[in-house]
Amino acid sequence: MKVAMGSDHGGFNLRLVIKAHLIERGYEVVDFGVECKESCDYPDYALKVANAITSGECELGVLVCGTGLGISIAANKVKGIIAAPVSDTFSAEMARKHNNANIIALGERVVGEGLALKIVDAFFDAEFEGGRHEGRVAKIFEIESKYL
Numbered sequence: 373m374k375v376a377m378g379s380d381h382g383g384f385n386l387r388l389v390i391k392a393h394l395i396e397r398g399y400e401v402v403d404f405g406v407e408c409k410e411s412c413d414y415p416d417y418a419l420k421v422a423n424a425i426t427s428g429e430c431e432l433g434v435l436v437c438g439t440g441l442g443i444s445i446a447a448n449k450v451k452g453i454i455a456a457p458v459s460d461t462f463s464a465e466m467a468r469k470h471n472n473a474n475i476i477a478l479g480e481r482v483v484g485e486g487l488a489l490k491i492v493d494a495f496f497d498a499e500f501e502g503g504r505h506e507g508r509v510a511k512i513f514e515i516e517s518k519y520l
Contacts, residue, residue: 373399373400373431373432374399374400374401374402374429374430374431375394375399375400375401375402375430375431375432375433375434376401376402376404376420376421376424376425376429376430376432376433376434377390377391377394377401377402377403377404377421377433377434377435377436378403378404378405378406378417378418378420378421378433378434378435378436378443379405379406379414379417379435379436379437379443379480380406380412380413380414380417380436380437380438380443381406381408381409381410381411381412382414382436382437382438382439382479382480382481383435383436383437383438383440383443383478383479383480384406384408384409384436384480385480386436386478386480386483386485386488387403387434387436387480389485389488389489390434390436390478390488390489390492391403393489393492394434394492394496397493397496399496402424402429402430404417404420404421404424405417405420414437414442414443414446415442415443415446417435417443418435418443418444418446418447418450418455419446419447419450421433421434421435421447421475422447422450422453422455422475423450425452425453425474425475426450426451426452426453431474432474432475432476432495432496433447433455433474433475433476434475434476434477434478434492435447435455435475435476435477435478436477436478436479436480437477437479437480438479438480438481438482439457439479439481439482440457440458440459440477440478440479440482441457441477441479443455443477444456444457444475444477447475447477449520451516451517451520452474452513452516453474453475454467454471454472454473454474454475454509454512455473455474455475455476455477456471456473456475456476456477457477457478457479458476458477458478458491458495459478459479459482459483459487459491460487460491461487461490461491461493461494462494464476464491464492464494464495464498465494465495465497465498466498467495467498468495468498468499468500469498469499469500469501469505470501470505470508471505471508471509471512472500472505472509473495476491476492476495478491478492
């Protein structure tokens, strides 16, 4: 599976740790940066990752900023993206199983490296359950179609 990754300066270090972990687990990672810790704008990297998913270049994405919030908000403005900001394993798992999220967003200032890797594993090990959740996700996309 191809995974898109991106971060701003606030998520630089954690992105590199997660990237190495995903590669170790056998994923192909497309890293959209950021290349250094200089201040930058998280929407730019959220858009790169979101576009990689909506174009079909990648299947899932990981975004990292200071909190995981701003970068997920920006990604969610792209039609077809469900970006879930999470800071625990249960939410990461449910984001995939119940919400069919295609991007997970983490905050480097919120979670430590050990927990971040467990969160990523929970997200990537889960699969969308469909069933009763399909109708709910479809309603999300109906809202998206009307307002985006």
